[in-house]
Amino acid sequence: MSDQVSAAPASTRRSLPPSVTRNLGLVIAFLAICAIGYFTAGNRFASVDNLMTILRLASIVGVVSIGQCFVVTSGGIDLSVGSMLGLATVWATTGATQYYADQTTWLLMVFAALAVGVVGGLLNGIMVAYGKIVPFMATLALMVAAKGLAEWIANRQTQIITVRGFENAFNADPLGIPTLVWIFALVAGGGWVLYNRTTFGRRTVAIGGNLEATRLAGIKTNRHIVMLYALSGLTVGIAAVMMMGRTMAGTSTHGSLYEMDAIAAVVVGGTLLKGGRGTIFGTVIGVLIFTTLTNIFTQNNLPLSVQQIAKGAIIVVAVLLQQYVAARKTA
Amino acid sequence: MSLSKIRSLALCGGLVLALGASLTACTGGAPTASTSSSATTAATTATNGNSAAGKKVTIGFSAPAADHGWMGAITKAAVAQAGKYPDVTLKVAEGTNDVNVQISQIETFINDKVDAIVLLPFDGAAMTPVALKAMAAGIKVINVDREFNSPFAARTTVLGDNYGMGVSAGTYMCSQLGSKKDAVIAEIAGIDNLPLTKDRSEGFAKALADCGLKVSNRVAADFTVQGGEQAAANLLQAAPKIDAIWNHDDDQGVGVMQAIKNSGRKEFFMVGGAGSANVMRQIKDDNTVLKATVVYPSTQAADGIMLARLLVQGKSLSDLVEVEVPRKVTLFAPVVSKTNVDQYLPTAFES
Numbered sequence: 038m039s040d041q042v043s044a045a046p047a048s049t050r051r052s053l054p055p056s057v058t059r060n061l062g063l064v065i066a067f068l069a070i071c072a073i074g075y076f077t078a079g080n081r082f083a084s085v086d087n088l089m090t091i092l093r094l095a096s097i098v099g100v101v102s103i104g105q106c107f108v109v110t111s112g113g114i115d116l117s118v119g120s121m122l123g124l125a126t127v128w129a130t131t132g133a134t135q136y137y138a139d140q141t142t143w144l145l146m147v148f149a150a151l152a153v154g155v156v157g158g159l160l161n162g163i164m165v166a167y168g169k170i171v172p173f174m175a176t177l178a179l180m181v182a183a184k185g186l187a188e189w190i191a192n193r194q195t196q197i198i199t200v201r202g203f204e205n206a207f208n209a210d211p212l213g214i215p216t217l218v219w220i221f222a223l224v225a226g227g228g229w230v231l232y233n234r235t236t237f238g239r240r241t242v243a244i245g246g247n248l249e250a251t252r253l254a255g256i257k258t259n260r261h262i263v264m265l266y267a268l269s270g271l272t273v274g275i276a277a278v279m280m281m282g283r284t285m286a287g288t289s290t291h292g293s294l295y296e297m298d299a300i301a302a303v304v305v306g307g308t309l310l311k312g313g314r315g316t317i318f319g320t321v322i323g324v325l326i327f328t329t330l331t332n333i334f335t336q337n338n339l340p341l342s343v344q345q346i347a348k349g350a351i352i353v354v355a356v357l358l359q360q361y362v363a364a365r366k367t368a
Numbered sequence: 369m370s371l372s373k374i375r376s377l378a379l380c381g382g383l384v385l386a387l388g389a390s391l392t393a394c395t396g397g398a399p400t401a402s403t404s405s406s407a408t409t410a411a412t413t414a415t416n417g418n419s420a421a422g423k424k425v426t427i428g429f430s431a432p433a434a435d436h437g438w439m440g441a442i443t444k445a446a447v448a449q450a451g452k453y454p455d456v457t458l459k460v461a462e463g464t465n466d467v468n469v470q471i472s473q474i475e476t477f478i479n480d481k482v483d484a485i486v487l488l489p490f491d492g493a494a495m496t497p498v499a500l501k502a503m504a505a506g507i508k509v510i511n512v513d514r515e516f517n518s519p520f521a522a523r524t525t526v527l528g529d530n531y532g533m534g535v536s537a538g539t540y541m542c543s544q545l546g547s548k549k550d551a552v553i554a555e556i557a558g559i560d561n562l563p564l565t566k567d568r569s570e571g572f573a574k575a576l577a578d579c580g581l582k583v584s585n586r587v588a589a590d591f592t593v594q595g596g597e598q599a600a601a602n603l604l605q606a607a608p609k610i611d612a613i614w615n616h617d618d619d620q621g622v623g624v625m626q627a628i629k630n631s632g633r634k635e636f637f638m639v640g641g642a643g644s645a646n647v648m649r650q651i652k653d654d655n656t657v658l659k660a661t662v663v664y665p666s667t668q669a670a671d672g673i674m675l676a677r678l679l680v681q682g683k684s685l686s687d688l689v690e691v692e693v694p695r696k697v698t699l700f701a702p703v704v705s706k707t708n709v710d711q712y713l714p715t716a717f718e719s
Contacts, residue, residue, distance in 0.1 A: 081479070081480060084479065086478075086479040087476070087479050090472055090475040090476055090479060091472075093471075093472065093475065094468060094469065094471075094472035094475075097468055098468070193559075193562070194563075195491055195492075195493040195494060197493050197517050280468065283467075283468065283471060283497070284467055284471070284491075284493075284494035284495070284497060285493075285494075285496065285497045286491065286493040286494040286496075288491060288493075288494065290465070290467075290490075290491060291467070291494075293465065293466065294466070328472075331469060331472065332472065332476065335461045335472070335473050335476045336476060336480075338459050338460055338461075340460070340462055340463060341433075341461075341462060341463040341464055341469075342463060
């Protein structure tokens with residue numbers, strides 16, 4: 038069932054790390070998509086520049102998906118991530134925020150975005166854990182409200198970032214790798230450790246497996262659920278900062294429909310939508326599958342409409358595969 | 369200068385004023401969509417080789433999702449225009465309202481080392497950093513419709529004239545209602561709070577003020593058929609007698625016309641906006657309240673493609689004395705009524 042149970046004995050016979058063997062089908066699918074990219078676009082696809090283009094595209098949705106993965110593993114869902122991302126970019130780029138950031142430090146804008154994300158997450162968590170509102174409805178409410186609040190604050194206009202320090206920080210490519218990709222790598226790495234190596238991760242899986250049993254085992258499940266949504270909110274805040282770095286602007290349209298992209302990546306990655314089993318590694322591959330697909334379509338001059346059809350097909354196949362695997366395990 | 373050359377220049381100059389969007393006609397031999405004989409003469413006699421095949425040019429094109437007729441027509445016209453030049457290879461990365469994806473499309477064009485990029489951004493400000501990156505890489509960026517916030521982000525900008533649309537609509541109404549100083553004028557705007565909607569309304573109010581008229585009732589829709597129907601239904605409830613309506617957008621106009629039909633009202637005339645083929649056919653048939661529309665050319669990106677090719681090949685707009693392609697081209701927003709509808713129908717977009 039969980040990562041922890043299967044991790045120890047399985048690795049004695051196989052040389053591949055368990056996170057890879059468990060996600061073998063997924064990795065093969067990803068490599069197949071890369072092969073299609075190579076055969077259709079050749080070295081244009083396999084170049085370092087293009088790899089960075091794919092990773093930059095993947096990084097923002099990727100960070101959101103890591104947070105989403107925790108929530109989904111616990112049996113919840115966070116539909117507010119897209120709108121909250123937009124709200125965080127708007128809040129962090131208002132005239133007032135930028136004025137104070139100019140007077141003090143650009144980190145103030147980062148702090149503002151993270152704070153908005155975390156507060157939104159806490160709201161979700163409290164509604165779900167203590168208000169007993171089903172996650173779908175609680176986060177749907179915040180999705181709608183956050184969108185409206187963002188439009189209201191920004192007066193439906195795009196706020197341009199003029200703080201120099203912020204621009205400089207995001208134009209840098211430390212060690213030849215873009216800042217965005219570094220952040221994604223750190224968040225994914227941190228998420229993996231949190232999920233696989235801490236009691237926080239174990240409790241998340243337990244709550245997704247059986248909430249009532251976990252509560253009876255003496256774990257403060259309500260508090261844990263609030264923390265899970267706050268974590269998702271934190272990743273949204275981080276993604277908002279990344280989006281601001283990529284566009285040098287804050288607007289309510291940022292992050293539009295990212296909840297769908299994140300949920301799709303998480304589920305295609307192998308996390309069960311009903312909770313109890315998740316995978317950070319699979320989530321990262323799930324994100325990469327979709328972004329690589331976008332890249333291949335762009336390189337081959339194909340319309341995005343066709344890609345959306347392909348995306349739909351991939352989701353259906355992935356879910357069918359999950360059900361097949363689950364059925365075989367229980368049999 | 370020979371007589372025929374002078375004549376063709378004069379014709380061509382007149383054509384610019386009249387057609388607005390059809391800059392193609394004046395670049396010397398570039399094929400034009402107009403079928404009038406004068407345009408053909410101008411196109412063939414003003415040739416100085418701009419349409420002749422030159423250096424191979426690869427152009428990347430990116431636009432937002434085609435969620436309304438006008439935007440769909442933008443891409444269609446751009447692809448068609450590129451197809452007219454044997455020396456142009458067009459890469460189309462179409463259809464996204466996610467700036468993150470649109471940025472990655474431009475990054476792919478930069479990786480591919482295209483010669484020029486024609487970009488209609490989903491959000492002008494948010495696409496500025498990547499446009500700057502492309503310009504820094506030596507790629508000529510042509511900005512279409514929604515402006516960047518840095519003058520260094522594009523070599524040339526092609527824009528429709530939103531303020532001018534309002535002025536044209538207002539001026540037409542003045543000409544129709546001139547003697548009637550107490551006329552009730554209604555306005556159905558597009559998405560309020562968009563800069564372009566504000567521009568259109570300002571131009572409209574200014575032109576009406578010049579002949580002593582003003583907007584009595586104003587509602588806003590959202591460019592969709594459904595939104596237009598709702599806004600118009602509310603407006604018709606609120607105003608029992610109207611003399612003229614300006615509807616900003618012909619896509620939402622489908623809904624507006626439906627609401628008018630449902631109400632059975634006929635006492636006013638209506639002016640549209642953007643210039644869809646559907647609306648132009650109704651103007652031509654002249655059996656509805658629709659009497660005119662003002663054009664917001666859906667051929668902007670096509671002109672962007674044409675300018676991109678000229679820029680890369682080091683050519684100029686041959687009917688201008690200037691030897692470089694202009695920094696900014698603002699297209700004219702003419703009034704289309706029954707008398708001149710045939711001239712505009714061929715370049716109108718299907719919604």
